[in-house]
Amino acid sequence: MTGLVDxxxxxxxxxxxxxxxxxxxxxxDAGCRAIVNPATNLQDSREAVALADTYPEVFACVGFHPHDARDADEKSLREIEELSRHPKVVAIGEIGLDFHYELSPRDVQERVFRAQMEIARRRDLPVVIHTRESTPTTLRIVEEYAAAKDWRARRLTPDSRHSLPKGVFHCFSGNLEEAWQAIRAGFMISFPGIITFKNAGLAARVASAISCEHLLLETDSPYLAPVPHRGTRNEPAHLPLIAQKLAELQRLSAEDVARATGYGAYRLFGIGSVGPGRFTYTLRDSLYVNLTIRCNADCVFCDRKGEAVIKGNNLKIDREPTVEDIIREIGDPRRFAEIVFCGYGEPTIRLDAMKEIARWVKQEGGKTRLNTDGHGSIINKRNIVPELVGVIDAVSISLNTMDPAQYGALMQIDGPRFFGAMVDFAKECVARLPRVVMTIVDMPEVDRERAREFVEKEIGATFSARPYF
Ligand code: SF4
Ligand SMILES: [Zn+2]
Structure with missing residues:
Protein backbone atom coordinates (compact mmCIF):
# COMPACT_ATOMS: atom_id res chain seq x y z
CA MET A 1 0.00 0.00 0.00
CA THR A 2 1.32 3.48 -0.81
CA GLY A 3 0.20 7.08 -0.48
CA LEU A 4 -1.29 6.72 3.00
CA VAL A 5 -1.69 9.78 5.21
CA ASP A 6 -1.72 9.28 8.97
CA ASP A 29 8.58 2.21 4.66
CA ALA A 30 5.05 0.97 5.41
CA GLY A 31 3.59 3.29 2.76
CA CYS A 32 2.82 6.52 4.64
CA ARG A 33 3.56 9.57 2.54
CA ALA A 34 2.63 12.04 5.28
CA ILE A 35 2.07 12.15 9.02
CA VAL A 36 0.10 14.91 10.74
CA ASN A 37 1.26 15.50 14.30
CA PRO A 38 -1.40 17.17 16.49
CA ALA A 39 -0.31 18.97 19.65
CA THR A 40 -1.77 18.88 23.15
CA ASN A 41 -0.30 22.01 24.79
CA LEU A 42 2.13 24.88 24.16
CA GLN A 43 5.37 22.95 24.65
CA ASP A 44 4.07 20.08 22.53
CA SER A 45 3.06 22.59 19.83
CA ARG A 46 6.63 23.92 19.73
CA GLU A 47 7.96 20.36 19.47
CA ALA A 48 5.45 19.48 16.73
CA VAL A 49 6.66 22.43 14.66
CA ALA A 50 10.30 21.47 15.24
CA LEU A 51 9.59 17.87 14.17
CA ALA A 52 7.80 19.07 11.03
CA ASP A 53 10.84 21.20 10.31
CA THR A 54 13.06 18.12 10.51
CA TYR A 55 11.05 15.71 8.31
CA PRO A 56 9.51 16.77 4.99
CA GLU A 57 6.78 14.12 5.48
CA VAL A 58 5.71 15.38 8.93
CA PHE A 59 3.17 18.21 9.31
CA ALA A 60 2.20 19.92 12.54
CA CYS A 61 -0.94 21.09 14.30
CA VAL A 62 -0.73 23.52 17.20
CA GLY A 63 -3.16 23.93 20.08
CA PHE A 64 -4.36 22.93 23.53
CA HIS A 65 -6.10 19.58 24.05
CA PRO A 66 -9.15 19.86 26.35
CA HIS A 67 -7.21 17.96 29.03
CA ASP A 68 -4.63 20.76 29.08
CA ALA A 69 -7.11 23.62 28.66
CA ARG A 70 -6.52 24.81 32.24
CA ASP A 71 -2.93 25.75 31.26
CA ALA A 72 -4.00 27.88 28.31
CA ASP A 73 -3.70 31.52 29.35
CA GLU A 74 -3.83 34.51 27.01
CA LYS A 75 -0.09 34.60 26.52
CA SER A 76 0.16 30.93 25.53
CA LEU A 77 -2.79 31.22 23.16
CA ARG A 78 -1.02 34.16 21.52
CA GLU A 79 2.03 31.98 21.04
CA ILE A 80 -0.16 29.22 19.53
CA GLU A 81 -1.40 31.76 17.00
CA GLU A 82 2.18 32.86 16.25
CA LEU A 83 3.29 29.23 15.80
CA SER A 84 0.38 28.65 13.43
CA ARG A 85 2.11 30.94 10.92
CA HIS A 86 4.81 28.34 10.33
CA PRO A 87 4.44 26.93 6.79
CA LYS A 88 4.31 23.32 8.00
CA VAL A 89 1.43 23.99 10.41
CA VAL A 90 -1.68 22.61 8.69
CA ALA A 91 -4.34 22.94 11.41
CA ILE A 92 -5.22 24.10 14.90
CA GLY A 93 -5.49 21.00 17.06
CA GLU A 94 -6.21 19.00 18.80
CA ILE A 95 -8.91 21.05 20.43
CA GLY A 96 -12.38 20.28 21.71
CA LEU A 97 -14.19 18.97 24.77
CA ASP A 98 -13.64 15.89 26.92
CA PHE A 99 -16.39 15.30 29.47
CA HIS A 100 -15.19 11.77 30.23
CA TYR A 101 -11.99 12.56 32.13
CA GLU A 102 -12.75 16.24 32.77
CA LEU A 103 -9.11 16.93 33.54
CA SER A 104 -9.94 20.61 33.03
CA PRO A 105 -13.26 22.04 34.25
CA ARG A 106 -15.98 22.07 31.58
CA ASP A 107 -16.35 25.86 31.48
CA VAL A 108 -12.58 26.25 31.02
CA GLN A 109 -12.56 23.63 28.27
CA GLU A 110 -15.31 25.45 26.43
CA ARG A 111 -13.67 28.87 26.79
CA VAL A 112 -10.32 27.59 25.48
CA PHE A 113 -11.99 25.62 22.70
CA ARG A 114 -13.80 28.75 21.50
CA ALA A 115 -10.64 30.86 21.74
CA GLN A 116 -8.86 28.35 19.49
CA MET A 117 -11.78 28.21 17.04
CA GLU A 118 -11.28 31.97 16.78
CA ILE A 119 -7.58 31.47 16.04
CA ALA A 120 -8.46 28.96 13.32
CA ARG A 121 -10.94 31.41 11.86
CA ARG A 122 -8.50 34.33 11.90
CA ARG A 123 -5.80 32.18 10.31
CA ASP A 124 -8.28 30.45 7.94
CA LEU A 125 -6.93 27.08 9.11
CA PRO A 126 -8.90 23.88 9.67
CA VAL A 127 -9.29 22.35 13.14
CA VAL A 128 -8.64 18.87 14.52
CA ILE A 129 -11.40 18.11 17.00
CA HIS A 130 -11.26 15.83 20.03
CA THR A 131 -14.57 14.95 21.65
CA ARG A 132 -15.36 12.41 24.30
CA GLU A 133 -18.83 12.14 25.83
CA SER A 134 -19.34 15.66 24.54
CA THR A 135 -20.33 15.24 20.89
CA PRO A 136 -23.64 17.19 20.99
CA THR A 137 -22.05 20.23 22.70
CA THR A 138 -19.02 20.10 20.42
CA LEU A 139 -21.23 19.90 17.34
CA ARG A 140 -23.25 22.91 18.51
CA ILE A 141 -20.08 24.97 18.91
CA VAL A 142 -18.48 24.01 15.60
CA GLU A 143 -21.77 24.68 13.78
CA GLU A 144 -21.68 28.26 15.07
CA TYR A 145 -18.24 28.79 13.55
CA ALA A 146 -18.99 26.80 10.41
CA ALA A 147 -21.75 29.29 9.64
CA ALA A 148 -19.21 32.12 9.49
CA LYS A 149 -18.65 33.18 5.90
CA ASP A 150 -15.04 34.18 6.52
CA TRP A 151 -13.72 30.78 7.61
CA ARG A 152 -12.63 28.13 5.10
CA ALA A 153 -15.04 29.51 2.52
CA ARG A 154 -12.51 29.14 -0.31
CA ARG A 155 -13.12 26.59 -3.04
CA LEU A 156 -10.48 24.28 -4.40
CA THR A 157 -11.63 24.97 -7.95
CA PRO A 158 -13.69 28.02 -8.94
CA ASP A 159 -16.91 26.11 -9.78
CA SER A 160 -16.72 23.57 -6.97
CA ARG A 161 -19.97 23.02 -5.09
CA HIS A 162 -18.10 22.58 -1.81
CA SER A 163 -15.94 24.95 0.18
CA LEU A 164 -12.82 23.59 1.85
CA PRO A 165 -13.43 21.17 4.74
CA LYS A 166 -13.39 22.97 8.07
CA GLY A 167 -11.87 20.25 10.15
CA VAL A 168 -11.94 16.66 11.25
CA PHE A 169 -13.60 14.91 14.17
CA HIS A 170 -10.76 12.58 15.05
CA CYS A 171 -11.41 9.25 16.80
CA PHE A 172 -15.10 9.76 16.16
CA SER A 173 -17.29 8.24 18.86
CA GLY A 174 -20.73 9.59 17.95
CA ASN A 175 -23.61 7.88 16.17
CA LEU A 176 -24.52 8.05 12.49
CA GLU A 177 -26.85 11.00 12.92
CA GLU A 178 -24.07 12.96 14.61
CA ALA A 179 -21.63 11.97 11.88
CA TRP A 180 -23.97 13.35 9.25
CA GLN A 181 -24.46 16.49 11.30
CA ALA A 182 -20.69 16.99 11.37
CA ILE A 183 -20.41 16.33 7.62
CA ARG A 184 -23.22 18.77 6.86
CA ALA A 185 -21.30 21.38 8.87
CA GLY A 186 -18.30 20.81 6.57
CA PHE A 187 -16.28 18.40 8.71
CA MET A 188 -14.56 15.11 8.00
CA ILE A 189 -14.52 12.07 10.26
CA SER A 190 -11.75 9.68 11.20
CA PHE A 191 -11.45 6.43 13.09
CA PRO A 192 -8.26 4.92 14.50
CA GLY A 193 -7.59 1.23 15.22
CA ILE A 194 -10.79 0.83 17.24
CA ILE A 195 -12.52 -0.24 14.02
CA THR A 196 -10.28 -3.34 14.03
CA PHE A 197 -11.39 -4.34 17.56
CA LYS A 198 -13.83 -7.23 17.99
CA ASN A 199 -16.20 -4.97 19.90
CA ALA A 200 -15.91 -2.12 17.36
CA GLY A 201 -19.75 -1.96 17.17
CA LEU A 202 -20.87 1.60 16.64
CA ALA A 203 -17.60 2.92 15.17
CA ALA A 204 -17.55 0.14 12.56
CA ARG A 205 -21.20 0.74 11.69
CA VAL A 206 -20.65 4.47 11.24
CA ALA A 207 -17.43 3.88 9.28
CA SER A 208 -19.25 1.60 6.86
CA ALA A 209 -22.20 3.94 6.32
CA ILE A 210 -20.35 7.14 5.38
CA SER A 211 -18.91 7.70 1.93
CA CYS A 212 -15.13 7.36 1.94
CA GLU A 213 -14.96 10.90 0.55
CA HIS A 214 -15.61 12.21 4.09
CA LEU A 215 -13.17 9.96 5.90
CA LEU A 216 -9.52 10.24 6.87
CA LEU A 217 -7.13 7.59 8.15
CA GLU A 218 -5.42 7.94 11.51
CA THR A 219 -3.53 5.81 14.00
CA ASP A 220 -3.79 8.13 17.06
CA SER A 221 -0.32 6.80 17.98
CA PRO A 222 0.89 5.99 20.57
CA TYR A 223 -2.67 5.06 21.66
CA LEU A 224 -5.28 2.59 20.40
CA ALA A 225 -3.03 0.17 18.50
CA PRO A 226 -5.01 -1.85 15.93
CA VAL A 227 -5.39 -5.63 16.09
CA PRO A 228 -3.06 -7.63 16.27
CA HIS A 229 -1.01 -5.04 18.20
CA ARG A 230 -3.83 -4.08 20.58
CA GLY A 231 -2.54 -3.16 24.03
CA THR A 232 0.99 -2.29 22.86
CA ARG A 233 2.48 1.08 21.88
CA ASN A 234 0.88 2.17 18.61
CA GLU A 235 2.90 3.73 15.79
CA PRO A 236 2.11 5.17 12.36
CA ALA A 237 3.60 2.10 10.61
CA HIS A 238 0.41 0.29 11.70
CA LEU A 239 -1.73 2.51 9.47
CA PRO A 240 -2.10 -0.11 6.66
CA LEU A 241 -3.96 -2.39 9.12
CA ILE A 242 -6.53 0.35 9.67
CA ALA A 243 -6.75 1.13 5.95
CA GLN A 244 -7.35 -2.55 5.24
CA LYS A 245 -10.17 -2.71 7.80
CA LEU A 246 -11.75 0.47 6.50
CA ALA A 247 -11.61 -0.97 2.97
CA GLU A 248 -13.55 -4.02 4.18
CA LEU A 249 -16.15 -1.83 5.88
CA GLN A 250 -16.44 0.38 2.80
CA ARG A 251 -16.48 -2.57 0.37
CA LEU A 252 -13.56 -0.99 -1.47
CA SER A 253 -9.97 -2.04 -2.09
CA ALA A 254 -7.25 -0.81 0.27
CA GLU A 255 -5.81 1.19 -2.66
CA ASP A 256 -9.18 2.91 -3.14
CA VAL A 257 -9.24 3.84 0.54
CA ALA A 258 -5.65 5.13 0.42
CA ARG A 259 -6.41 7.24 -2.66
CA ALA A 260 -9.75 8.61 -1.41
CA THR A 261 -8.51 9.47 2.07
CA GLY A 262 -5.30 10.88 0.59
CA TYR A 263 -7.41 13.26 -1.45
CA GLY A 264 -9.36 14.10 1.72
CA ALA A 265 -6.08 15.01 3.41
CA TYR A 266 -5.27 17.22 0.43
CA ARG A 267 -8.60 19.05 0.67
CA LEU A 268 -8.38 19.42 4.44
CA PHE A 269 -4.71 20.03 5.12
CA GLY A 270 -3.39 20.95 1.67
CA ILE A 271 -0.96 18.01 1.80
CA GLY A 272 -0.15 16.43 -1.57
CA SER A 273 -1.87 17.14 -4.87
CA VAL A 274 -4.84 16.06 -6.95
CA GLY A 275 -2.99 14.16 -9.67
CA PRO A 276 -3.59 14.31 -13.43
CA GLY A 277 -7.00 13.83 -15.07
CA ARG A 278 -7.77 10.20 -15.94
CA PHE A 279 -9.46 8.47 -18.87
CA THR A 280 -9.79 5.23 -16.90
CA TYR A 281 -9.58 4.44 -13.19
CA THR A 282 -10.03 1.45 -10.95
CA LEU A 283 -12.51 1.01 -8.11
CA ARG A 284 -12.61 -2.31 -6.27
CA ASP A 285 -11.85 -4.83 -9.02
CA SER A 286 -13.50 -2.98 -11.90
CA LEU A 287 -12.16 -0.53 -14.44
CA TYR A 288 -14.15 2.67 -14.99
CA VAL A 289 -14.08 4.51 -18.30
CA ASN A 290 -14.35 8.28 -18.22
CA LEU A 291 -15.56 8.99 -21.77
CA THR A 292 -16.76 12.52 -21.12
CA ILE A 293 -17.47 15.05 -18.41
CA ARG A 294 -20.31 16.52 -20.43
CA CYS A 295 -23.81 15.86 -19.18
CA ASN A 296 -27.34 16.91 -20.12
CA ALA A 297 -28.18 17.39 -16.42
CA ASP A 298 -26.67 19.41 -13.59
CA CYS A 299 -27.49 17.50 -10.41
CA VAL A 300 -27.32 19.56 -7.24
CA PHE A 301 -25.14 16.92 -5.55
CA CYS A 302 -22.72 16.49 -8.49
CA ASP A 303 -19.37 18.29 -8.53
CA ARG A 304 -18.71 17.55 -12.22
CA LYS A 305 -18.08 21.22 -13.00
CA GLY A 306 -15.99 21.70 -9.89
CA GLU A 307 -13.36 19.30 -8.54
CA ALA A 308 -14.70 16.28 -10.52
CA VAL A 309 -12.88 13.81 -8.29
CA ILE A 310 -14.29 10.37 -7.45
CA LYS A 311 -12.62 8.53 -4.58
CA GLY A 312 -9.39 10.39 -5.22
CA ASN A 313 -9.45 9.86 -9.00
CA ASN A 314 -9.27 13.14 -10.87
CA LEU A 315 -11.77 12.97 -13.75
CA LYS A 316 -11.23 16.50 -14.98
CA ILE A 317 -9.95 15.81 -18.49
CA ASP A 318 -8.92 18.54 -20.90
CA ARG A 319 -9.87 16.45 -23.93
CA GLU A 320 -12.15 13.47 -24.42
CA PRO A 321 -10.36 10.13 -24.97
CA THR A 322 -10.47 8.34 -28.31
CA VAL A 323 -11.56 4.73 -28.64
CA GLU A 324 -7.87 3.82 -29.07
CA ASP A 325 -6.87 5.65 -25.87
CA ILE A 326 -9.37 3.59 -23.88
CA ILE A 327 -8.57 0.24 -25.50
CA ARG A 328 -4.88 0.84 -24.79
CA GLU A 329 -5.58 1.62 -21.13
CA ILE A 330 -7.87 -1.40 -20.68
CA GLY A 331 -5.28 -3.83 -22.04
CA ASP A 332 -6.78 -7.23 -21.27
CA PRO A 333 -10.39 -6.66 -20.09
CA ARG A 334 -10.48 -10.06 -18.40
CA ARG A 335 -8.24 -8.57 -15.67
CA PHE A 336 -11.30 -6.70 -14.39
CA ALA A 337 -14.66 -7.82 -13.02
CA GLU A 338 -16.36 -5.28 -15.27
CA ILE A 339 -15.53 -2.44 -17.63
CA VAL A 340 -17.87 0.33 -16.51
CA PHE A 341 -18.81 3.34 -18.65
CA CYS A 342 -19.23 5.95 -16.00
CA GLY A 343 -17.21 8.96 -15.00
CA TYR A 344 -18.49 12.41 -14.19
CA GLY A 345 -20.63 12.80 -17.27
CA GLU A 346 -23.26 10.99 -19.31
CA PRO A 347 -21.60 8.24 -21.39
CA THR A 348 -24.45 8.00 -23.93
CA ILE A 349 -23.44 11.48 -25.13
CA ARG A 350 -20.61 9.50 -26.79
CA LEU A 351 -22.76 6.56 -27.78
CA ASP A 352 -20.75 5.53 -30.85
CA ALA A 353 -17.41 5.50 -29.02
CA MET A 354 -18.97 3.60 -26.12
CA LYS A 355 -20.48 0.95 -28.38
CA GLU A 356 -17.21 0.46 -30.21
CA ILE A 357 -15.23 0.00 -27.00
CA ALA A 358 -17.93 -2.25 -25.50
CA ARG A 359 -18.01 -4.44 -28.62
CA TRP A 360 -14.23 -4.85 -28.41
CA VAL A 361 -14.43 -5.69 -24.66
CA LYS A 362 -17.02 -8.39 -25.37
CA GLN A 363 -14.90 -9.85 -28.17
CA GLU A 364 -11.95 -10.03 -25.77
CA GLY A 365 -14.04 -11.92 -23.22
CA GLY A 366 -14.74 -9.06 -20.76
CA LYS A 367 -17.94 -7.80 -19.13
CA THR A 368 -19.47 -4.35 -19.61
CA ARG A 369 -21.73 -2.06 -17.63
CA LEU A 370 -23.24 1.31 -18.41
CA ASN A 371 -23.91 3.79 -15.60
CA THR A 372 -26.36 6.31 -16.98
CA ASP A 373 -28.96 8.92 -16.15
CA GLY A 374 -31.30 7.06 -18.53
CA HIS A 375 -31.69 9.97 -20.95
CA GLY A 376 -29.66 8.38 -23.77
CA SER A 377 -32.66 8.04 -26.09
CA ILE A 378 -33.55 11.73 -25.76
CA ILE A 379 -29.90 12.73 -26.18
CA ASN A 380 -29.51 10.63 -29.34
CA LYS A 381 -33.07 11.31 -30.62
CA ARG A 382 -33.85 7.60 -31.07
CA ASN A 383 -34.46 4.53 -28.93
CA ILE A 384 -30.86 3.43 -28.25
CA VAL A 385 -31.61 0.28 -26.23
CA PRO A 386 -31.63 -2.12 -29.25
CA GLU A 387 -28.10 -0.89 -30.03
CA LEU A 388 -26.90 -1.96 -26.57
CA VAL A 389 -28.01 -5.57 -26.98
CA GLY A 390 -25.00 -7.88 -27.10
CA VAL A 391 -22.48 -5.20 -26.11
CA ILE A 392 -23.70 -3.98 -22.71
CA ASP A 393 -24.24 -6.66 -20.05
CA ALA A 394 -25.59 -4.51 -17.25
CA VAL A 395 -27.11 -1.06 -16.95
CA SER A 396 -27.27 1.04 -13.78
CA ILE A 397 -29.76 3.87 -14.04
CA SER A 398 -29.93 6.78 -11.59
CA LEU A 399 -33.56 6.93 -10.51
CA ASN A 400 -32.62 9.57 -7.91
CA THR A 401 -36.21 9.93 -6.71
CA MET A 402 -39.71 8.74 -7.50
CA ASP A 403 -41.24 12.17 -7.69
CA PRO A 404 -40.94 13.82 -11.16
CA ALA A 405 -40.95 17.35 -9.72
CA GLN A 406 -38.24 16.46 -7.20
CA TYR A 407 -36.37 14.66 -10.01
CA GLY A 408 -36.36 17.88 -12.01
CA ALA A 409 -35.26 19.92 -9.01
CA LEU A 410 -32.42 17.54 -8.10
CA MET A 411 -31.10 17.28 -11.66
CA GLN A 412 -31.99 20.85 -12.69
CA ILE A 413 -33.86 19.70 -15.80
CA ASP A 414 -37.47 19.48 -17.01
CA GLY A 415 -38.58 16.91 -14.40
CA PRO A 416 -41.73 15.35 -15.88
CA ARG A 417 -40.28 15.06 -19.39
CA PHE A 418 -36.97 13.47 -18.40
CA PHE A 419 -38.47 11.33 -15.64
CA GLY A 420 -40.85 9.79 -18.15
CA ALA A 421 -38.06 9.22 -20.65
CA MET A 422 -35.89 7.60 -17.99
CA VAL A 423 -38.69 5.23 -16.95
CA ASP A 424 -39.33 4.23 -20.60
CA PHE A 425 -35.60 3.65 -21.06
CA ALA A 426 -35.50 1.48 -17.91
CA LYS A 427 -38.45 -0.64 -19.10
CA GLU A 428 -36.82 -1.12 -22.50
CA CYS A 429 -33.59 -2.19 -20.82
CA VAL A 430 -35.40 -4.70 -18.58
CA ALA A 431 -37.04 -6.19 -21.68
CA ARG A 432 -33.81 -6.56 -23.66
CA LEU A 433 -30.71 -6.60 -21.44
CA PRO A 434 -29.47 -9.17 -18.91
CA ARG A 435 -29.26 -6.97 -15.83
CA VAL A 436 -30.75 -3.61 -14.88
CA VAL A 437 -30.17 -1.82 -11.57
CA MET A 438 -31.83 1.42 -10.52
CA THR A 439 -30.26 3.55 -7.82
CA ILE A 440 -31.52 6.31 -5.59
CA VAL A 441 -29.57 8.77 -3.53
CA ASP A 442 -30.40 7.95 0.07
CA MET A 443 -31.52 11.38 1.27
CA PRO A 444 -34.10 11.99 3.99
CA GLU A 445 -36.33 13.78 1.44
CA VAL A 446 -36.43 10.73 -0.84
CA ASP A 447 -39.01 8.03 -0.10
CA ARG A 448 -36.83 4.94 -0.27
CA GLU A 449 -39.52 2.31 0.21
CA ARG A 450 -41.80 3.77 -2.43
CA ALA A 451 -38.86 3.85 -4.82
CA ARG A 452 -37.99 0.23 -4.06
CA GLU A 453 -41.53 -0.91 -4.72
CA PHE A 454 -41.68 1.02 -7.99
CA VAL A 455 -38.33 -0.37 -9.21
CA GLU A 456 -39.04 -3.97 -8.26
CA LYS A 457 -42.75 -4.25 -9.06
CA GLU A 458 -43.41 -1.78 -11.85
CA ILE A 459 -40.12 -1.85 -13.71
CA GLY A 460 -38.78 -5.25 -12.73
CA ALA A 461 -35.24 -3.99 -12.13
CA THR A 462 -32.93 -4.47 -9.13
CA PHE A 463 -33.09 -1.70 -6.54
CA SER A 464 -30.07 -0.07 -4.91
CA ALA A 465 -29.64 2.94 -2.62
CA ARG A 466 -26.37 4.82 -2.39
CA PRO A 467 -25.51 7.12 0.49
CA TYR A 468 -25.84 10.83 -0.07
CA PHE A 469 -23.03 11.58 2.36
S1 SF4 B 1 -26.46 12.84 -14.28
FE1 SF4 B 1 -24.58 12.14 -13.27
S2 SF4 B 1 -22.88 13.24 -14.27
FE2 SF4 B 1 -24.81 14.25 -14.86
S3 SF4 B 1 -24.96 15.96 -13.43
FE3 SF4 B 1 -26.13 14.22 -12.58
S4 SF4 B 1 -24.69 13.10 -11.25
FE4 SF4 B 1 -23.49 14.50 -12.55
ZN1 LIG C 1 -4.80 12.90 19.70
Missing part, protein backbone atom coordinates in the same frame (compact mmCIF):
# COMPACT_ATOMS: atom_id res chain seq x y z
CA UNK A 7 -3.87 12.28 9.85
CA UNK A 8 -3.32 11.94 13.60
CA UNK A 9 -0.16 10.61 15.21
CA UNK A 10 1.48 12.06 18.31
CA UNK A 11 5.06 11.46 17.23
CA UNK A 12 6.18 14.12 19.72
CA UNK A 13 4.88 11.96 22.57
CA UNK A 14 7.42 10.97 25.26
CA UNK A 15 6.68 7.35 24.31
CA UNK A 16 8.74 7.89 21.16
CA UNK A 17 11.71 9.66 22.80
CA UNK A 18 13.95 6.60 22.51
CA UNK A 19 13.33 5.76 18.83
CA UNK A 20 11.41 8.60 17.16
CA UNK A 21 13.51 8.58 14.00
CA UNK A 22 13.11 4.81 13.56
CA UNK A 23 9.34 5.15 14.12
CA UNK A 24 9.04 7.74 11.36
CA UNK A 25 11.25 5.72 8.98
CA UNK A 26 9.14 2.61 9.59
CA UNK A 27 5.99 4.59 8.78
CA UNK A 28 7.46 5.76 5.48
Missing amino acids: SHSHCTSREFDADRDAVIRRAL
